Amino acid sequence: MIRTIEEINARIKSGKVVVATAEEVVGLVREKGAAQAAKEVDVVTTGTFGPMCSSAAYINFRQSTPKIKCGGGRVTIDGVRGYAGFAAADVLIGCSALPDDDPRNAVYPGLFQFGGAHVIQKLVEGKKVKLEVRAYGTDCYPRREYTVELGLEDLNDAVLFDPRNAYQLYNVAVNLGEKTAYTYMGVLKPRLGNANFSTAGALSPLLNDPKLRTIGIGTRIFLAGAEGYVVWPGTQHVAKPQRDAKDLPLSPSATLALMGDLKQMDARYMRAASVTGYGVSLSVGLGVPIPVLDEQVMVHCAVADEDITYPIIDYGEAYPMGRSGNLGRVSMAELMSGHIEIDGKTVPTGCTTSRVYSRRIADELRQRILRGEFLLTRPVAALPGAELAY
Amino acid sequence: MAKKKVILSFPPRLIQEPVTNVLIRQFDLQITILRAQVRPRERGRMVVEMIGEKQNFDAAFKYLDEKGVQVDPVVQEMRYMPEKCVHCTACVAVCPTHALSVDPQTRELCFEPSKCIICESCIPACSYQAIESQF
Ligand code: SF4
Numbered sequence A: 001m002i003r004t005i006e007e008i009n010a011r012i013k014s015g016k017v018v019v020a021t022a023e024e025v026v027g028l029v030r031e032k033g034a035a036q037a038a039k040e041v042d043v044v045t046t047g048t049f050g051p052m053c054s055s056a057a058y059i060n061f062r063q064s065t066p067k068i069k070c071g072g073g074r075v076t077i078d079g080v081r082g083y084a085g086f087a088a089a090d091v092l093i094g095c096s097a098l099p100d101d102d103p104r105n106a107v108y109p110g111l112f113q114f115g116g117a118h119v120i121q122k123l124v125e126g127k128k129v130k131l132e133v134r135a136y137g138t139d140c141y142p143r144r145e146y147t148v149e150l151g152l153e154d155l156n157d158a159v160l161f162d163p164r165n166a167y168q169l170y171n172v173a174v175n176l177g178e179k180t181a182y183t184y185m186g187v188l189k190p191r192l193g194n195a196n197f198s199t200a201g202a203l204s205p206l207l208n209d210p211k212l213r214t215i216g217i218g219t220r221i222f223l224a225g226a227e228g229y230v231v232w233p234g235t236q237h238v239a240k241p242q243r244d245a246k247d248l249p250l251s252p253s254a255t256l257a258l259m260g261d262l263k264q265m266d267a268r269y270m271r272a273a274s275v276t277g278y279g280v281s282l283s284v285g286l287g288v289p290i291p292v293l294d295e296q297v298m299v300h301c302a303v304a305d306e307d308i309t310y311p312i313i314d315y316g317e318a319y320p321m322g323r324s325g326n327l328g329r330v331s332m333a334e335l336m337s338g339h340i341e342i343d344g345k346t347v348p349t350g351c352t353t354s355r356v357y358s359r360r361i362a363d364e365l366r367q368r369i370l371r372g373e374f375l376l377t378r379p380v381a382a383l384p385g386a387e388l389a390y
Numbered sequence B: 001m002a003k004k005k006v007i008l009s010f011p012p013r014l015i016q017e018p019v020t021n022v023l024i025r026q027f028d029l030q031i032t033i034l035r036a037q038v039r040p041r042e043r044g045r046m047v048v049e050m051i052g053e054k055q056n057f058d059a060a061f062k063y064l065d066e067k068g069v070q071v072d073p074v075v076q077e078m079r080y081m082p083e084k085c086v087h088c089t090a091c092v093a094v095c096p097t098h099a100l101s102v103d104p105q106t107r108e109l110c111f112e113p114s115k116c117i118i119c120e121s122c123i124p125a126c127s128y129q130a131i132e133s134q135f
């Protein structure tokens, strides 16, 4: 071990810490080697910004007089149905929830102009939303109807909760079919009209720590401008994926469950997305700091866009029908060049993850660490399949 | 051969007239209608791409002027709103003319209105309503 987490935090507090982004260390390691780079850099920052459909917020509203119990009743926020299966004043709003009267895909392809993500974004922007509660009334909570306009400051609590985020590696989506496919990977034109990818590549949090040696339950993160935490493995987490020689997984594998205080979030790092023909999603800015505990951490952080390869999957038929079928692999560098070759055809590429925002997030996290505002944590437990380096 | 992309605006009285036919037959121009819109009692608008000889263009524009059809070069029918754009670049792959492209260094989206043919493919591709049609 080169340094401990305590030593890193001491250097952050004394203003001596050296932080580089995951893109910057690629060049540094090429120039000086991983051993030297690991000696020079204390922390590497990563970042990603793209639609995270598995995002939600739960809120606790202030009681009305007389009191009302929403649990078991019905709740809408700006017309979007919230989940009211909890206690008296707790409501969960999923980013993909829609108002009952949204035409969805009845008018194909649907526009999905407003949903749960827009409600969450409005709250973070400091705007008011309309909460409507219908309840059955009890002796202790007699009220049956309650309508109120409220903003973040009126809520007792507001927490962003993402059961699955930060996918380690993702598919490249194409369409072999005869008609346009409207998917969560974007609009895919027929007959290999385009190829869409969704990853921050060399900046991607879990690709810079592919074996999860530093990231675990309890890791403090940058979540949409707030301090958040990794709280659990994400759903669909794959503990033991197949890996290449650089330890990178060959298919979508590790995921993280994340939480953070919605009240501390910044609208610049969060954006509701209306995915044509698919639904509403929420783009969430995530930044994960990686402590350079040993040389191996730096070897992993040096992953470049040329190193990372993604499977190409047909979303015209194979994916919806649950058939496996890999049309080959392609590297991030090729994807970023603007076109790739599939079956001898040149296919233009588009991305749903913003590299510009991913860079901004990795840099913002670096600035916070340099200013002494963000200290690193030692995870309390490893994620399934991982062994911590601490 | 020259190629021009223009917007033709018709006053209500001219909407019934086969102006594009005249352009094709009388002035030997190749006309591709990219967009057309007519509202009752209002002027009609059409975005056309015209290919033909220079002298035929001049004669055609004179004819249109005498008829009372307003001819404007296409400047920016699609409106790109950078403040709404997150630079994901999802729109780039569906743009047939490279009017939308990515800066290889900054990875920011670049929009070049002069290359745009107003096909509107980019509108459904953008999840953030950062591109709008003004047509
Ligand atoms: S309207 Fe068509 S040509 Fe113009 S920018 Fe959009 S996709 Fe490209």
Ligand code: SF4
Binding pocket: B084, B085, B086, B087, B088, B089, B090, B091, B092, B109, B125, B126, B127, B128, B129, B130, B131
């Ligand atoms: S799809 Fe929309 S947000 Fe993404 S780069 Fe294009 S205009 Fe910007």
